[in-house]
Amino acid sequence: MSVDGMSELSFDLSIAFGDFSLAVAERLPLQGITALFGPSGCGKSTLLRILAGLERRAVGHIMLAGETWQDGEISIPTYRRGIGYVFQDARLFPHLDVASNLRYAEKRSQGMSSAIHFDQVVVALDLGDLLRRSAPSLSGGERQRVAIGRTLLTRPRLLLMDEPLASLDFKRKGEILPYIERLPDAFGVPIIYVTHDIEEVARLADRMIVLQNGRVVVTGDVESVLARLDLPGGNEQFEAGAALTAHVLRHDPHYRLSQLDLHGQTIMVPQIDAAIGSSLRLRIRARDVAIATERPSAISVRNILSVHILEIMATLDSPHADILLDIGGSTLRARITRQSVDELQLAPGHAVFAVVKSVSFNAPGFGARQLP
Amino acid sequence: MTLPDLDPLWLTLRLAGLVTLILLIVGTPLAWWLATTRWRIKSVAEAITALPLVLPPTVLGFYFLVFLSPNSTLGGLWFSATGTTLTFSFVGLVFCSVIYSLPFTVQPLQATFETLGRGFWETAATLRASPLDAFLTVISPLAARGYLTAIVLTFAHTIGEFGVVLMVGGNIPGQTKVISIAIYEHVETIRYAEAHLLSAGLLAFSFLVLLFVYVMNRRFPIHVG
Numbered sequence: 001m002s003v004d005g006m007s008e009l010s011f012d013l014s015i016a017f018g019d020f021s022l023a024v025a026e027r028l029p030l031q032g033i034t035a036l037f038g039p040s041g042c043g044k045s046t047l048l049r050i051l052a053g054l055e056r057r058a059v060g061h062i063m064l065a066g067e068t069w070q071d072g073e074i075s076i077p078t079y080r081r082g083i084g085y086v087f088q089d090a091r092l093f094p095h096l097d098v099a100s101n102l103r104y105a106e107k108r109s110q111g112m113s114s115a116i117h118f119d120q121v122v123v124a125l126d127l128g129d130l131l132r133r134s135a136p137s138l139s140g141g142e143r144q145r146v147a148i149g150r151t152l153l154t155r156p157r158l159l160l161m162d163e164p165l166a167s168l169d170f171k172r173k174g175e176i177l178p179y180i181e182r183l184p185d186a187f188g189v190p191i192i193y194v195t196h197d198i199e200e201v202a203r204l205a206d207r208m209i210v211l212q213n214g215r216v217v218v219t220g221d222v223e224s225v226l227a228r229l230d231l232p233g234g235n236e237q238f239e240a241g242a243a244l245t246a247h248v249l250r251h252d253p254h255y256r257l258s259q260l261d262l263h264g265q266t267i268m269v270p271q272i273d274a275a276i277g278s279s280l281r282l283r284i285r286a287r288d289v290a291i292a293t294e295r296p297s298a299i300s301v302r303n304i305l306s307v308h309i310l311e312i313m314a315t316l317d318s319p320h321a322d323i324l325l326d327i328g329g330s331t332l333r334a335r336i337t338r339q340s341v342d343e344l345q346l347a348p349g350h351a352v353f354a355v356v357k358s359v360s361f362n363a364p365g366f367g368a369r370q371l372p
Numbered sequence: 373m374t375l376p377d378l379d380p381l382w383l384t385l386r387l388a389g390l391v392t393l394i395l396l397i398v399g400t401p402l403a404w405w406l407a408t409t410r411w412r413i414k415s416v417a418e419a420i421t422a423l424p425l426v427l428p429p430t431v432l433g434f435y436f437l438v439f440l441s442p443n444s445t446l447g448g449l450w451f452s453a454t455g456t457t458l459t460f461s462f463v464g465l466v467f468c469s470v471i472y473s474l475p476f477t478v479q480p481l482q483a484t485f486e487t488l489g490r491g492f493w494e495t496a497a498t499l500r501a502s503p504l505d506a507f508l509t510v511i512s513p514l515a516a517r518g519y520l521t522a523i524v525l526t527f528a529h530t531i532g533e534f535g536v537v538l539m540v541g542g543n544i545p546g547q548t549k550v551i552s553i554a555i556y557e558h559v560e561t562i563r564y565a566e567a568h569l570l571s572a573g574l575l576a577f578s579f580l581v582l583l584f585v586y587v588m589n590r591r592f593p594i595h596v597g
Contacts, residue, residue: 054494079506085498091491094512104509108500154499292570 006066007031009158009190013050013060013070022046022214030065030158033183035205035222037195043214044194048160049075051192052085063260064158083113084156088163090147092135098146099131105153114155115120116187120321124186125149125179141172145179159183180204192237193354199360202243202283204225227324227331237313240322241285246361248274263328264348268302270357283360286322289334290355293344303356309348315339325354344355379546381569387462388530391469395477395526396519398470403481404507408490423514425475429535436540438466454469459545460542465550469530476525484513484518521585528581529576 011027022043028034036044050058053075062069069076092101103305106118122128125145130138144164151159164180181204184191195201201208201222208225210217218225223243248262251271260267260280267282269332274280295304307325314321321341325332332354346352406418424432438444440458442451447458458464492514496506514517534552541548543557552568558567 052498054497077503078494079500079502082500085495087491087495089491091495093492093495093510093514095510104501105499108505150499273568 001265006199009051009062009064009192011051011060011062013047013058014211015046015050015055015058017057020214024209024211024216025060026115026209026219027215028192031184032206033191033193033204035193035195035199035201035208036211037201037208038211038217040196042211044196044211045162046193047211048085048162048192050081052160053081069162081155082154084146084151084154084159085272086144086159086161086164088166090140090143092138092143092146092150097132097134098127098138101135102127102131102153105150109153109155116152116155116189118153121149122237124182125152135353139172141175142286144168144176147180148183150190152183156189158190161191161193163194163196165195165197168227175347177203198226198241198297199283202241203281203360205305223330227260227333238337240287240333241283242331244282244284244327244330244332246280246282248272248276248278248280249277262305265305265327266303267305267356267359269361272361280361284332284356285358285360286333288356288358289325289332290357291323291325291334291336291340291344291346292353292355293346293350295353296355299355301355301357305354307334307352307354307355309346309350309352311348312341312346314341325352327354377554380549380551380574383462383546383549384531387465387469388527390466391450391473391530392523392526394466394470395473396497396523399474399477399481399522404511406478407410407485407589414588418525421478424472429472429554430539432468432472433539436471436536437465440464440540458575459540460544460548462547465537465541465548468536468542472533472536473526473529476529477522480518480521480525480552481515484515484521487513517588520588524585526579527529527579532578 002074008027009030010027014021014023015076020041020043024043024047038044038266046055047367049055051062051069053069056075058070062073063071066082068074069081087127088184092098094103098236102118102121122131125148127146128148130142130146131235133142135143135146148161148164163178165176177200178195180191183189192202193200205222207219207221209219210225215249226241226243244262246262246267247257249261249266251258253271256271257268258271260282261268262282272280292304295306305327309329310324310326312321312323319339320335320339321338323334323336323346324343325334334354340346344352402417403423406414406421416452440447440450442448442457442459450456450458450463456463458467477535487510492510493506496510497503501509531550532552532565533550534556537550537553538547538556541550541553542548543553549557551574555567558564558570
């Protein structure tokens with residue numbers, strides 16, 4: 001983060017309607033993906049709308065790369081801010097076909113200095129076969145891909161995405177995620193990404209802001225925020241777990257596995273299409289991690305990691321205990337019963353083994369995002 | 373039976389065409405404002421806009437007479453500038469008809485804009501379209517059906533105007549003698565054949581206009597979302 005604010009977004013904003021109020025102040029570097037995360041009604045979409053200039057009643061200031069967007073009486077209108085906005089419901093213009101929707105944005109951003117070109121966007125988002133189709137005839141997933149492409153063609157300085165996957169089913173989400181993942185590297189546009197889905201955060205984001213009741217609970221890089229024990233966990237809203245960065249060591253075509261390096265230890269995952277040495281974001285849910293005091297030998301689980309206990313958090317009203325584990329400086333999280341904690345006599349500082357039953361990861365790799 | 377004088381017909385069409393054009397220009401921003409404002413005075417503005425629907429034309433005509441006569445401020449200004457009066461003139465008739473037919477332009481447009489919502493408007497703004505640009509390239513095409521309804525209803529309603537014209541315009545051939553006045557005159561002078569011809573023509577025209585609007589509404593529903 002630079003001192004002069006030339007490469008950051010800073011804001012200090014508040015808004016109130018009814019019995020809801022929002023008050024947030026943050027400084028964010030203009031790179032990669034920042035997730036705005038929280039339960040519905042926490043104000044994350046409202047904050048995004050304020051940044052876009054769509055909520056006139058907001059007070060405070062917004063600065064992007066040294067340029068004032070809002071301050072006191074000053075409010076740059078949305079169409080002059082140079083933001084791109086992807087709405088949850090795509091909002092393609094129904095009276096135009098796909099190509100005309102894309103051209104609508106392109107025509108109005110012609111003077112902008114940007115390396116984003118029509119053909120490049122069409123290739124990156126696989127829109128070639130859709131260009132002649134009418135907007136209402138597209139499926140939900142196609143519509144969202146076109147909306148993302150159209151937004152890119154405004155050649156934005158900042159891309160705001162408001163739960164772009166929320167209206168899609170699980171399969172369609174999986175189809176769109178890889179496209180979103182590649183955007184910052186492929187097009188050099190920083191993204192603020194609103195979601196209530198922690199899996200999306202773990203997979204996509206570099207850093208995250210957790211909002212609750214219109215206030216910031218915590219801000220930081222995704223791996224360290226996810227490792228914290230004091231977040232609104234336990235409920236369905238926030239499936240506890242950890243995000244870790246691993247590197248591809250080698251592929252085993254015979255067993256169709258890939259071997260990853262995680263701070264000097266080995267993790268096996270189903271074979272992935274990523275180059276040796278490229279990095280990969282792993283997400284390991286707390287309930288998928290068991291703890292053993294000795295290295296289990298006769299066991300089908302392949303991923304057994306040597307770790308140290310950092311912290312144990314348990315309350316008497318829950319059968320479970322959350323345990324933070326240190327693995328070479330990164331943090332892993334396990335959820336086991338309080339009874340197991342007592343029987344195994346676990347305590348901070350102990351060296352134990354984490355038995356990892358399941359790992360999810362992004363593909364084809366965070367550091368090596370390539371067009372297909 | 374002689375063929376009735378067709379001058380009133382051309383005068384009526386000229387009046388209705390001009391009034392429709394003016395109302396599209398004036399009514400669009402008014403309807404947009406009514407559809408999007410959150411001000412409390414919105415209800416007051418809506419009530420005023422709807423007044424011509426409920427007031428007897430004679431009430432409107434009476435006030436137009438009062439405010440347009442050369443003795444009034446507005447009528448006086450017009451008289452000193454042009455040397456003609458607003459009352460009993462074509463220009464005065466246009467002025468009155470614009471107010472008389474205002475709700476028939478504003479209400480369909482307002483309803484269409486409200487149905488469209490702010491979504492596409494906001495979307496256009498995020499695609500670097502200025503408000504005017506967004507209105508011309510996104511809102512107007514999506515509101516096409518509302519515009520069609522507004523144009524047809526305004527045009528037809530102006531053609532059917534009688535009470536206001538009689539009070540403010542009188543019966544001056546080529547100036548204010550529109551088709552409804554001509555029918556009235558034919559009846560008064562017991563020339564029923566001419567009255568029949570003009571009346572039946574107006575009846576058929578009105579029916580065709582309404583049929584057109586309803587058929588268009590059925591056949592070209594606007595896809596939104």
